[in-house]
Amino acid sequence: MGQSVSPVLVLPPTFEQHHDGFGVQCVRPRLSWRFSCSNEQTRNWKQTAYDIAISSNSTEPGEVFHVESENNVLVPWPNSEPLNSRARRFVRVRCYGKYSLFDGRDNDSDHDSVTEWSASSLLEIALLRNSDWKGGMITVSEPWPLGPDHSARPLCFHKRFHLSLKDGTIDRGRLYATSHGVYSVRLNGRKVGDQCLAPGFQSYHKRLHYQIYDIKDLLVTPGWNKIEIDVAAGWFASATSWARKRFIYGQKLGVLLQLEIWAADSSLPILVSTDASWSVSNTPLVSSEILDGEIFDQSLSVDSKLDNAKFSVRESPLAVSRLISPEAPPVRVVERLEAKDIFKSQSGSAVIVDFGQNIAGRICVRRVQKPAGSKITFRHAEVIQDGEVMCRPLRTAKARDIIICDGRELLDWHPQHTFHGFRYVEIAGWGPDDENCPLTKGSIVAEVMHTDMLRTGWFSCSNDDVNRLHENSLHSIKSNFLSVPTECPSRDERFGWTGDLNIIAPTANFLYDTAGMLGNWLQDLYLDQMEVTEHWRQGVVPLFIPNSLLRNGDGGHGWDPMPNGVWGDAAVMVPWGLYRMSGDISFLSRQYDSMVQYLENGVVRGQDGLWDPEQWQFGDWLDPKAPQNDSGRGTTDGTFVADCFLIASTQIVAEVAEKLAKPVEASRFRDTTLRLVHAWRDKYLTAAGLVVPDTGTALSLALSFDLLPEGGDNSTKAQAAARLFRLVRLNDFKLTTGFVGSAFLSRALTQSGGVELAYAMLFQKKCPSYLYPITMGATTTWERWDSMLPDGTANPGSMTSFNHHALGSIANWMHADVGGLEAIEPGWKVFRVKPQPNKELSWADTAFESRYGRIELRWTLEGELFRMRLRVPPNSTAVVSLPSDGRESEVGKREAKEQRVGSGEYDFECQFVQTQWPPKALLPPWGRAEF
Structure with missing residues (x-):
């Protein structure tokens, strides 16, 4: 039988983990493509081979490479010749396959087919080497100027250049940029790109991300052009923690930029690069920091005042680390929310705007005009208490933006180089009663910001509260995947906590394509893990990445190495999870040494090979029974939690070694796993086969990590499941688990035959429970089950965030078991x-x-x-x-x-006959009455 045209369509190919092919930093990028099929009768379509056509021009058919393979995910680049910096290729794919047709009752025999060619994808290689950059990082010769709060004051570096090319003769224009700090670029007065907070948060001394922009349509030719790049403190120099120490990565900000303009009739570009010939001026921003916000002085936006800066430009004395075009998509404004309500605060001193949804992002003032010298202050908060914005949970973060007006109209103003976590904004100095320019719902919007990952997973059901619970998890993941995977976007942390990510990663990996973002973050984890200083112990996984609180000599501003289970296990479990979701084995090969270093040098072990019980552990963090300000002291021993994760990580590394064709190491880690399991059973199982401690978290982990002996209805595993069932019923289906246990409880119940109990916990609304926050109006996942108490007041504990993704891990059970x-x-x-x-x-x-x-x-x-x-x-x-x-x-x-x-x-x-619903709680004779 001959080949027919396939009913299957091939979608345009992608490269490595990039969402598109612009700026790939790889000489032989791997390709992937997806399929779609709208013919309901087509079944069992399997790829047998594929053709890849590669050309240097979109109008040429290109060279075709035929490969016999069923693989369509991360297939090798077909041409043996490596690509160079700036190389451009147009790539398209067609596939050969077999399929059958379903006639309503049976499938017929196989049909051979070939698809149509996919649409072409443009692949453009980034600058592969630092030597591709012809200029240098520039800064000011003088000490960096400070704002009134002693923060690094934003400056603008700029240069004019003339183009004499005829109109229409520019083939392409590229701008490559990065900074020590965060930057934004304007070309001829127009913003370049739609990225925010570039180049992002990273281990700046080890890798520095840069961004690539297509600026062809922004150029003036023939004629003069002006390029401007503003730089602010960002994560590089802000006070980014409760320690309030600034300039962690260096005393001077700087910018690095390279503009390349290619004429259609030339093989060499016109270059404009940062060097000492650039000028520098003030900006209207008096101060700008990540935690505290920005102060904008409108009067300084007049060019004559900006150009009055008394600074000279020089090459930066700070070394530029390896320059990387990241696989992670950039941070962008992805949504705009209209104001839902405006009301006066209880004190009457300000008005409060409610946007209806807790977010990470910023405000945008569409229009305001106030007399010269008027000051408008915007304070951001997640909740309202007693008619006022509740800012205590922010701790030392000011989360405040200020506009100092000069009498002129101000349109579409927003903070440039910061973000906040908020639902509510308190506004002082501007209100609905202003005569000339009253504040209305249309005056201000909230702009949602996060790393612009592709959405990949969806879930909904017939229960509105459960849907809101799922949406809250989604919103908290969005809010906390902003350049790095943070724990919360509001208070004085916003760090890439490893343990929090380890818990939420399975959920996030389903909902979003996290491969590029987390792959980049993992590379920083390895680099920071292997820090070479007298204050660090190589192999220990930092508690957060980038490790910006690394202790710095006697005047240190951070913590000494703190080996910890779950948090350290992120070095093993996060790349393993990415591999499982994406099929990309490079996550394993790239992170393998990080995994081994953690197991061999990052764990403080006792004589039995498990964790030394003298090593303090975070454990089941924020167990609801833990003291308010001692969140690690819950009902489940932290060492038990760490030991369970250590065994799981060791077993994973054994599997990774086998997949990477390292049989000797695979055997070694398998043997170690067996020894650790025996040690665990000796330590935590009684003679009667009961698990100690006897808690929901302990039993869930023991069942989930397969640590218990099996064999019949009376086996230790069966006893543990029965004990877990009883504990859930004894607690009236309310939660007893913290960050760690909650990620495993529902799945452990379901996989042990107790799915009805998992559902009973899902529908429980009394605190602590999954739906209790929904009854209190939550629009994101909370850090505590009771971040807001039943009386509507914020929990007095210092760990009280209202946008903290870890406890949203229940969504993983919704995807895998409900869905x-x-x-x-x-x-x-x-x-x-x-x-x-x-x-x-x-x-x-x-x-x-x-x-x-x-x-x-x-x-x-x-x-x-x-x-x-x-x-x-x-x-x-x-x-x-x-x-x-x-x-x-x-x-x-x-x-x-x-x-x-x-x-x-x-x-x-x-x-489907459900005979055990609803399950009965184990209650005292007087029922659910509380005393």
Whole structure:
């Protein structure tokens, strides 16, 4: 049979982990492509080969490379010749495959087919070496000027240059830029790009990200052009913690820029680079810091005042580390929220704007005009208490922006180089009663900012409260994936805490394509982990990345190395999770030494090889029974938590070594895992087979990490499951777990046969519970289960954030067990479909954009009839399990309970009888009364 035109479409290829091909820092980038198919009769489509066409011009067909392979994820660059800096290629793909057609009852025989060519993707290689940069980092010759609060005052470096090219003869224009600090660029008065807070937060002394912009359409030719680059303290020099120490990475800010203009008839570019010939001036910003916000003096926006700066320019004395074009997408404004309400504060001294959603971002004032010298102050807060913005949880962060007006109209003003975590903004000095320019809902918007990752996962169901719970987790992940994965966007931390990320990563990896962002962050983790100073112990994983609180001699501003379980295990578990989600083995090869260093040098061990119990541990952080200001002292021993994670990490490293073809090391780590499991059982199992400590967190971890002996109904594992079931019922389905335990509890219950108990916990609304914050109006995940107390006041504990993603890990259970989607093979080549319905829900929808295409699953429950609609993308396989005893499956067929299906659209149904709902709590004779 000859080849027919395939009903499958190939989407444009991508390169490495970049969302697009602009600025790839790789000489032979790997390619991936996804599929789509709208023909409902097409099933079991499998790729057998592919063609890649590569050309230097979009109008040429290019050279075609044919490869016999079923792989469409991260396939090798087909040309053996490496690409050079700035190389441009147009790449398109077509695929060969086999498929069958479904006639309503059966699938017919295989059809050979070839797809149409995909649309072309532009690949443009970045500057691969520091030597590709012809200029240098520039700064001021004098000490860096300070603002009134002693912060680094923002400055503007600028240069004029003349182009004599004829109009229409520019082939392309590229601007490469970075800074010590955060920067923004203008060309001929127009902002370059839509990025915010570039180059982002990173380990500046080891790697420095730069950005690439297409500026062809902003150039004036023939004629004069002016380029300006503002630089502010950002993470480089702000007081970025409770320690309030500034200039952590250097005493001077600086900028590095290279402009390349290519004429159509020339093989060499016109270059404009930063050097001593540039000028420097003030900006209207009197101060700008990450935690404290900005002060904008409108009167200084007059050019004559800006150019009055008394500074000279020189090359920066600070070394420029390796320059990297990151795989992570940039921070952008991704959404704008209109004001929902404006009201006077209880004291009457200010007005408060409510945007209806807690976010990370900034405000934008659409229009304001006030008399000269008038000052407008914007204070940001997450909650209201007693009719006032509640700023105590921010601790030392001012989270305040100020406009000093000069009488002129000010349009579309927003802070340039900072962000805040907020739902509410208190405004002093401007209100609805102003005669000339009253404050209205239309006067101000909130701009949502985060790293602009592609959305990949979705979940919704018939219960509005559960949907809000899921949305809160989503919003907190967005808010805290801003350049680095922070713990909260509001108070005086905003660090890349390793433990918090380790807990939320499985959830985040489903909802977003995190590979580029977290891959970059992991490289900084390794570099900071291997810091070479007298104040650091190599191999120890810092508590947050970048490690900007690294102790600095006798005048140190940070912490000594603090080895810790869960937090340190992020070095192993985060790259492993990225590999499982993406299928990219480079996460393992690149981070392997980091993993080994952690196990061999980053763990303080006792004689049994487990953690030394004298080493303090964060443990199940913010267990609801922990003291308000001693959040690690919960009901589950922190060393127990750390030991469980240590065993899991050791087993993962054994698997990683095997996948990387390191058999000797794989065997060594497997043997170590077995020894640690035996030591764990000797330490934590009683003679009767009970787990000590007997807590929800301890039992969930023991079950989830498979640490317990099996063998029949009376096995230790069965006893642990029974104990966990009893504890959940004894606590009336309220939560007893903190950061760590909450990430494992529901899945441990479900996998042990207690899914009804997991659902009972999901629907509980009394504090502490998943839905309690929803009843209190939460729009993001809280740091504590009771960050807001039932009386509407903020928890007095110092750890009280209202936008903290860790406890949102319940969404992972929604995706995998309620929705029923989970990867079996890395990259979702084979995935599991196993929904666990409950009669309290009449339907649930789950979708995931895998590396093969879109997976969609919808189930409905009408009485005892369970129906499921499933879409499997081309070139992948689903392993389907229905919530029945296997008597019925796909409509019209009788098959085994578990079955494998190829690509296509399927309808399933079965009888679902739920006899154990609702489960009963173990209550005292007087019931739920509290004394």
